Amino acid sequence: MRCPNQLFLTNKYFGVVLPNTWQYYSASTLNLSTITHRIIKISNSCHLGSSHCLVFNDEDKLGKRWMEFQGINNWDGLLDPLDDDLRGEILRYGEFVEAAYGCFDFDTSSATYATCRYPKRSMLMQRGLGRSGYKVVKNLHATCAVQMPRWLEKFPNLKSPQSSWIGYVAVCDDMDEIARLGRRDIVIAYRGTVTYSEWLENLRVTLTCLPDDMSPNENNKPMVQSGLLSMYTTKIEGHMPSLQETIREEIISILNNYSDEYSLSITITGHSLGAALATLTAYDVTTKFNNLPMVTVLSFGGPRVGNKSFRYQLEKNGTKVLRIVNSDDPITKVPGIVIDDDDVAHRGDAMVARLPSWLDKYMEDAPWVYAEVGKELKLSSKDSIRKGSVAKCHDLKTYLYLVNNFVSSSTCPLRATVRNYSFRLYLRNTI
Known part of the structure; x- marks a missing residue:
């Protein structure tokens, strides 16, 4: 041609x-x-x-195949080699996550530090997504339970507010875009770790049991990472609702406004900490609410979230999870360990340890034994990024670049242009 x-x-x-x-x-x-x-x-x-x-x-392929791309068949046959239409969807949702980073006020000397820099009506426009067909309907905040030491108040650059803006909810309201997508789509997008309080929460890596309203089956013990659950459920009385409360309130609003629509989807996406929050959010809403539309998680560079019981309940609820993972990114291999997990073992994950079945059963409820969730799109940056560059391996821009250029694991992992100097120059200029 x-x-x-x-x-x-x-x-x-x-x-x-x-x-x-x-x-x-x-x-x-x-x-x-x-x-x-x-x-x-x-x-x-x-x-x-x-x-x-x-x-x-x-x-019109997207409109006809949207349920495939949202994981109705667990992305079978779409990941290796990567389907071009699915690639476009992953990159599109990655832009919503990029917007979450771009809207955050990183300036610790500013009075508006850790808040959103833009009003809802112009947020996506300011980040280059004004023509995406979506509008922001809710700002999201996460609150940390850990308290920063008082002596840090003497160092303005180390200040860390207890509650920070962490993402947003956006609804597709453009009729042309709805027709193209084949449904009305609701996006929940989360940024990754930024504040010192969030870093401290990330260090609380032992598993903890979910509260009763998130654990419907008394015979199982769904557990998730302690710091993650804290950020999702902590609130400041009379000042700031928890992230969980805000999400549940917004889901009720969505169901009230769009329950009569035939085609509807909820896509929850995030990077790093945001990827873990996306998975926990999906678990919470599909456990709390009945008759939900299709709920899909697209996570970039996410750490582990919970144990086997958590994964079992997530799958039972019908949630579809696609984890985009850079095999050279250590964040995707923590926290905790994975023991005798068949879903991971066949991929050759070095963190998997084989134990006798009786010991495996005994260890399931241990506070450091995690389980991987969902389907994995495995990428690699080893041919393009020098060893030891953890930050670049984990950066969202690296993930989006690798997704855009991934071919397949068996033939050519990346398009040839990615291996050359221009890719390394691109990373150095953008990260």
């Missing part, structure tokens, strides 16, 4: 041709026109002389 190096349209098809060395795309990066946010597929390589280009194709 030969193609012009320009935006082109027909009555059934439109696309954009770009050089094969382009960085991972976003509406803000392309900045083309009101229709470019609908680009979802990478297809049909073409040649212009000796150069290569990529054609982006937007047909």
Whole structure:
């Protein structure tokens, strides 16, 4: 197929041709026109002389296959090699997580430190997602139970508010986008760890039992990481509701507003700490509420969350979880250990230890024995990032770049351009 190096349209098809060395795309990066946010597929390589280009194709495949991409069949046959339409969806949700980082006020000298920098009505527009078709309907805050030492008050750069803005809820309200997606989609997006209080909560890694209203089966003992549960359930009386209370209130509002719609989805996404919160949020809402629409988690670089009973209940509730994992990212291998976990053992995870079945049963309720959840899209940055660069291996930008360029594990793990100097230069300039 030969193609012009320009935006082109027909009555059934439109696309954009770009050089094969382009960085991972976003509406803000392309900045083309009101229709470019609908680009979802990478297809049909073409040649212009000796150069290569990529054609982006937007047909009605997404609307017809959206349940597949949301995990109705556990992404069977879509991950290795990675389906191009699913790739586009993963990158699209990754942009919502990027927006959560971009909206956060990182300036510790500012009076608005740890809050959202923008009002809800302009939040997505400010982060280049003004044409995404979504609007923000709720800000989300997480509160830490750990108290920072008083002596840290003498060091302004180390201050850490007890409660911080951590993400948002957005609803797709553009009819064209709803038609393209095949349903109305609700996104819950979380950023990762930022404040010192959150880091301290991350260090509380022992498993703890879930409260009664999150543990419906008395015969099982769902447990999750202590610090994670604390951030999800802690509130400041008379000042700040817990993240759990806010989420539950918003789910009730969503069900009241859209319960009569035939096609509806809830997609919960996040990076690092946000990935763990996304999984816990999905567990909570699917345990608390009946007759929910399809609930899917897309997590980037997330740590482990809970034990086998937690995973069992998550699966019983019908929640679909896709974990995007960089095998060179140590955060995805902590906290705790995984013992005799068949879902992980077949992947050759070095953290898995084989024990006799009787001992395995005895160890299930130990406060440090975790279980992996969901389906895994396994990536690797080892050919592109020097050893010891943990921050770059874990960074969300690295994850999105790897997703965009992943081919398959058996043939060519990444497109050839990712291995060259330009990829390393890209990482150095953006992280």
